[in-house]
Each structure stands twice: as C-alpha cells, then as structure tokens.
C-alpha cells in the first residue's frame with residue numbers, strides 16, 4: 472500500500488488536508504492518504520484487530536544523568552517561566568538505531584503531586600511537538616516572526632506534567648538509522664515503540680514511575696492512545712505488577728470506528744449546510760458509505776464525490792467557520808499573538824521556528840543531523856501497514872479494567888466531526904448514567920456531555936475545531952482538569 476501518489480479522486484476532496492496545515496508552506500493530508508489507502512478495493516492495509524507485538528524482553532537501558540542533560544536552559548525567544556522543561560532522545564531500538572524525541576513540560580505548580588499526562592497527535596505521521604506543544608496545549612506559542620515565543624496561559628501544565636512525544640520514527644525529530652524503520656509505519660509497531668519509549672523515559676525520570684498516568688490525544692491518536700493503553704495493560708498483567716500506573720485515557724475528534732466515522736462525516740456536511748441533501752442522498756446510495764467507508768468504484772459515486780469536493784474546496788475542514796491562511800510570509804515584527812482567536816497561519820510560524828539551528832540545539836534535537844527538514848507531518852513515512860477498522864473493543868476492555876475513559880469532540884470540526892463520534896459511541900450500546908446536559912464554564916455553555924455506565928464520559932467542546940485547545944483553550948483546560956480530577960463536568964458555573 473502506498474500512501475503517496477494514489478490517484479483516486481474521491482478522497483482528495485474528502486480528506487484533503489485531514490490533519491491540518493503541515494508541510495512547510497503546503498498542507499498535507501496524512502490521514503486522508505491513509506483513508507484513501509484503507510478504503511480502496513484490494514487495500515493492503517491490515518484492518519483486523521489490534522495485537523501486541525511480543526518481545527522476549529523490553530529493552531530498558533541505563534538512563535543515569537540523562538535527565539539533567541535533557542533540561543532545556545531557555546529556548547531562543549522564550550519568555551521567562553517558573554517551571555522546568557526538558558527535551559531529548561530516548562532510544563527505542565538499539566540494534567536499528569531508532570530514537571524518539573520527546574518534549575516534557577513540568578507543571579507550573581505542584582509538579583511533585585500532579586499526574587503525568589502523555590499527549591499524542593495523529594496523522595499518521597504528525598508531530599505532537601508541532602500541534603500539541605506549539606499550537607494547542609503547550610506552554611508556548613510561536614509569534615508571527617517565526618523566531619520568538621509567547622506564553623499560553625491556558626497551557627495544560629496548569630493541570631499536569633505534560634509529555635509530548637514525536638512518534639513513530641520519521642516524525643519530526645524522531646528518527647532511525649535504519650531507513651526501513653520509518654519508510655513503513657503501522658499501528659502495531661507504533662504502539663510497541665511507544666511502550667519501549669515510555670519505560671525508558673520513566674527510567675530517566677524515576678520520580679514519575681508511580682505517578683498517576685494518563686494518555687491523551689486527538690485524531691489518528693484515537694488509534695495510538697488506546698493501543699498504547701492496551702499494551703500497558705497487557706504487560707502489567709503479564710508481569711503481575713504495575714509497571715506503568717495507567718489510570719485513564721482521553722481522546723478527541725478521534726478515529727474510533729471506520730464505518731460510523733464515515734457516515735457521520737457526510738451527515739455533518741449536510742446538516743451544517745456545506746453540501747446539499749441531494750449529494751448526501753447520492754453519497755449514501757452510490758458510495759456504499761454505511762458499510763465500510765465509501766466504495767470508490769462506481770461512476771455515480773465519483774460524480775457526487777466531485778460535487779462534494781467543489782463544495783468543500785475553500786473551507787478549512789478542521790474548523791468549518793475558521794478563516795484561511797492567506798499570507799504565508801513571516802512578519803518582520805511579531806504580530807500580537809492572540810490565544811482566543813487562533814491564527815490560521817500558526818503552522819508557518821512553528822515550521823520556521825523548529826528549523827532554526829539554535830532552536831534545535833536548545834531542544835537537544837536533531838543531534839545526528841538528519842538529511843531532511845523538520846516538518847509538522849512526516850515527509851518520510853510512506854507506507855502504513857496496519858490500521859484496525861475499529862478500536863471499540865479496546866475501549867470496552869478499559870472500562871472492564873476500571874480505567875477512566877473520556878471522549879471529547881470539538882463541535883465545528885468537519886474532519887472527524889461530532890456526528891461520527893456520537894455514532895461510534897452509540898455502537899457500544901452503553902446504558903446512560905447521567906443524561907445529556909450542557910456543561911458550564913464562566914456562565915457560558917462550554918459544551919454538552921453524557922456519561923455512560925461503565926464509566927465512559929462523552930463531552931463536546933462548543934465552538935472548537937479539530938484541534939480543540941487551539942480554538943477553545945479555556946474550555947479545553949477546564950475539560951482536562953475535570954478529566955484528571957475525575958469530577959463530572961459541571962451543570963452550573965459554581966466552582967466545585
């Protein structure tokens with residue numbers, strides 16, 4: 472299966488730019504390419520259930536002294552802050568020379584007691600440093616000059632010690648000395664490597680070994696997060712010991728279950744007046760969308776696909792009401808950064824910043840002088856081997872094992888929209904524990920929530936696109952605080 476250069480029209484519309492602006496000044500569609508490959512007849516992507524790759528033993532290498540060496544003194548153009556941050560490499564396979572880059576931000580206050588939260592972006596192939604750390608929930612945002620940073624006062628390190636991981640190999644600064652390691656990626660290999668990373672990282676930061684640990688992520692991380700969680704449970708059980716103190720997971724605008732995800736996308740387009748009812752009807756009739764994604768073969772399907780394509784051409788599908796980035800030049804003087812009004816050209820600024828040699832030096836990144844630039848979404852991963860059609864069985868497993876499971880959805884994302892998420896959750900047929908109700912923040916409706924027996928919480932974030940903390944940083948922070956505290960989202964604005 473080839474992710475690049477496939478010529479099927481249909482998904483160029485559908486998923487073009489699935490994962491937001493990415494590649495330098497261009498926009499890539501990592502997830503779109505995957506879907507294209509997955510849903511094409513005779514696809515070579517393995518969509519069967521997820522399984523842990525078995526190793527005789529997991530390599531945990533000595534990490535002494537490495538934490539101190541990873542501490543970041545100060546990033547170029549960085550404002551002063553009162554917390555420590557770290558960046559560096561963790562070897563995940565010594566024999567092939569595979570190493571993952573991480574960026575770790577300690578909590579502003581109480582870092583000794585607050586939980587450890589891992590954040591993963593999706594793609595496949597997109598960087599948690601680019602999106603998560605620098606455009607969503609990290610402590611800094613990059614100014615329009617591409618050189619200086621400003622503080623994100625809604626950073627999630629108010630609530631947790633936050634670990635951002637660039638994964639798999641070939642993403643961002645993460646690399647392998649063996650090209651075959653990153654040319655071909657896959658869910659199973661990613662989960663396995665992420666697990667090895669985590670054990671080694673905990674060895675380097677031993678004070679976090681017994682800390683309550685949570686995994687979060689968005690989009691294609693709807694696969695990565697549950698698969699890593701499953702791998703952790705698997706190894707804990709095998710060892711009859713809590714090797715990783717996993718307490719829960721939270722995923723947003725996430726791929727969950729391919730067939731319901733696909734139907735939900737078109738229902739969302741039509742219900743939000745982006746495509747006609749006629750197109751919706753024809754998509755469902757000719758593209759076999761309800762069975763397993765659209766079948767891409769018939770002429771009738773192609774015709775309506777082109778129609779839909781035209782309707783969506785000039786919309787940012789990651790936030791259907793957002794302005795587009797019209798000027799991709801950096802500015803001489805930094806524009807005043809606005810946290811509450813997300814700048815659609817942010818990806819340009821981040822790309823410029825991450826490619827500055829002094830920045831890479833300060834981050835302890837790119838120490839092996841990689842032959843390609845740092846990109847928000849990987850230009851080097853070309854194939855994806857396996858991607859199960861559903862992760863619902865994993866969510867069921869977590870509930871049976873008493874993990875906290877939250878699913879959130881920015882409700883103006885057209886890529887993995889709230890309709891898709893609702894249909895996917897409905898597939899589980901869970902009894903309702905707390906009926907649907909608005910949740911409040913500062914006298915406004917932050918979104919809506921429903922809690923199911925078992926214990927799964929679904930929450931929308933009102934007015935947020937695909938990258939929820941980019942568009943609604945305050946609501947996102949409130950959401951993660953409630954998740955970590957295990958408290959229900961409030962009906963009223965009173966502080967609890």
Ligand SMILES: *[C@@H]1O[C@H](CO)[C@@H](O)[C@H](O)[C@H]1NC(C)=O
Nearest residue numbers: 526529530563564566567667
């Ligand atoms: C390291 O890579 C080699 C070669 O691909 C593989 O056989 C081995 O299982 C890998 N080890 C781990 C821990 O993933």
Ligand SMILES: *[C@@H]1O[C@H](CO)[C@@H](O)[C@H](O)[C@H]1NC(C)=O
Nearest residue numbers: 562565567568569570648839
């Ligand atoms: C990859 O190769 C470079 C150059 O030989 C070496 O410095 C580096 O340590 C290797 N990376 C890993 C993870 O082994």
Ligand SMILES: *[C@@H]1O[C@H](CO)[C@@H](O)[C@H](O)[C@H]1NC(C)=O
Nearest residue numbers: 707708709710711712713714
């Ligand atoms: C697992 O560990 C517990 C105590 O930590 C012990 O009581 C139990 O017998 C162990 N089970 C197995 C299968 O070794």
Ligand SMILES: *[C@@H]1O[C@H](CO)[C@@H](O)[C@H](O)[C@H]1NC(C)=O
Nearest residue numbers: 756757758759760762763766
């Ligand atoms: C829809 O897909 C299913 C499963 O692949 C297949 O059996 C059926 O024939 C398809 N229907 C059409 C109209 O293509």
Ligand SMILES: *[C@@H]1O[C@H](CO)[C@@H](O)[C@H](O)[C@H]1NC(C)=O
Nearest residue numbers: 796797798799800801802803
């Ligand atoms: C962007 O920069 C280029 C090269 O300096 C310049 O020619 C162009 O006019 C600029 N575009 C805008 C919209 O400012």
Ligand SMILES: *[C@@H]1O[C@H](CO)[C@@H](O)[C@H](O)[C@H]1NC(C)=O
Nearest residue numbers: 643644837840841843844845
């Ligand atoms: C790594 O450094 C080299 C040499 O400075 C540079 O050309 C390359 O773009 C960098 N790559 C990444 C991924 O940072």
Ligand SMILES: *[C@@H]1O[C@H](CO)[C@@H](O)[C@H](O)[C@H]1NC(C)=O
Nearest residue numbers: 905906907908959960961962
């Ligand atoms: C919020 O309202 C719902 C529905 O009215 C109710 O079931 C639930 O108990 C309330 N939750 C809180 C935290 O007050």
